[in-house]
Amino acid sequence: IVSITLSVVVSGLVLLICKRRAKERYFRQNGGEILKHQRVKIFTEAQLAKATNNYDTCNKLGEGGFASVYKGRIDGDILVAVKKLRDVLVNKPKDMNKDLSLSTHDEFMHEISIVSQVNHKNLVKLLGICLETKVPLLVYEFITNGTLHHHIHDKRSTILHSWKNCLRVASKVALALMYLHSLADPPIIHSDVKSLNILLDEKYSAKVSDFGASVLMSLGKTHIADKVQGTIGYLDPEYLITGELTTKSDVYSFGVVLVELLTGEMPTQRAKYKEKINTIQSFISTMENRTLIHMTKFEASNEAELREIEAVGSLARRCLNFNGIKRPTMREVAKQLARINKNPWADQWDDTETQSLLDNMRCDSLRTSISEMNKLESDCSFGI
Secondary structure, three states: OHHHHHHHHHHHHHHHHHHHHHHHHHHHHOOHHHHOOOOOEEEOHHHHHHHOOOOOHHHEEEEOOOEEEEEEEEOOOEEEEEEEEOHHHHOOOHHHHHHHHHHHHHHHHHHHHHHOOOOOOOEOOEEEEEOOOOOOEEEEEOOOOOEHHHHHHOOOOOHHHOHHHHHHHHHHHHHHHHHHHHHOOOOEEOOOOOHHHEEEOOOOOEEEOOOOOOEEOOOOOOEEOOOOOOOOOOOOHHHHHHOEEOHHHHHHHHHHHHHHHHHOOOOEEEOHHHOEEEHHHHHHHHHHHOOHHHOOOOOOOOHHHHHHHHHHHHHHHHHOOOOHHHOOOHHHHHHHHHHHOOOOOHHHHHHHHHHHHHHHOOOHHHHHHHHHHHHHHHHOOOOO
């Protein structure tokens, strides 16, 4: 009995030591030695497991192709959203799991490098990271009122029954995308703009989320994608054909979101007898026939509101131009929406909004740390 007890204790200690060494190895491989000296907060694996009640399914907020997002509570009262590799992928056979982990590791590190470089009130903020796992865990601010998709398509939600609220949401999303395209350094293409990736906070102000497919743009260079990323219905058709991703690809996707807000319909939806209806084509036809009001979900309360709806419809149509060159920039879109929304600063845009956004940008030290981390990562041999 004594020998059995001793062997169990020894085995437990060996397992504990192995786990601790694995965490230390992952921490180093994920750039922890650099990041721990910077302003980004480092969480332990145990902290996040406790915060999410060991990733209880009751706390699951959503799920994508590679990752799940869980609601958590840090330090007793701070709500967060923890993004981690989906369990079904972690539990794949070992030979498949190694390649998959390398791929998802790169994607998570890429997302960290993107989101750590931006800071705008209409972008979801990264609060910290955990580097003790094969694939890092990302900790975002928790946005209380869910996705724009939910509020558009769930008939129980009434917040978007108001045209003014829809217009305000559209304006805030446009500001976020304008910031990414024009003021982030280097510029960033979001690459997956859709209503599911737009969240609404406690004041129903919009915040753009999910930078997993985002691309950092090199000055004067064209980005040709190895594989098309995005969501069917929101994807720029020019990008689908050529593989060339530009800021105008985001403009097209934003145009689809505008149509979604105007009509309350999905970009593509199933009708009776399984026939698919293309909402975007229907919208373009109504714009050409000048019958937009028959397709919108709003009943204009007055002539001024009707003109605003028509102006947003015209703007959406420009965003949906098949030829990317003919689409407006997000700066032009944001400025036009500000004018429609009758913001008094719309005509002094360059002086006020640009300065405000620049004031919100993070210090260069964190950017430098992420750059150094990426260099370190490329030199590491990941034993995953």
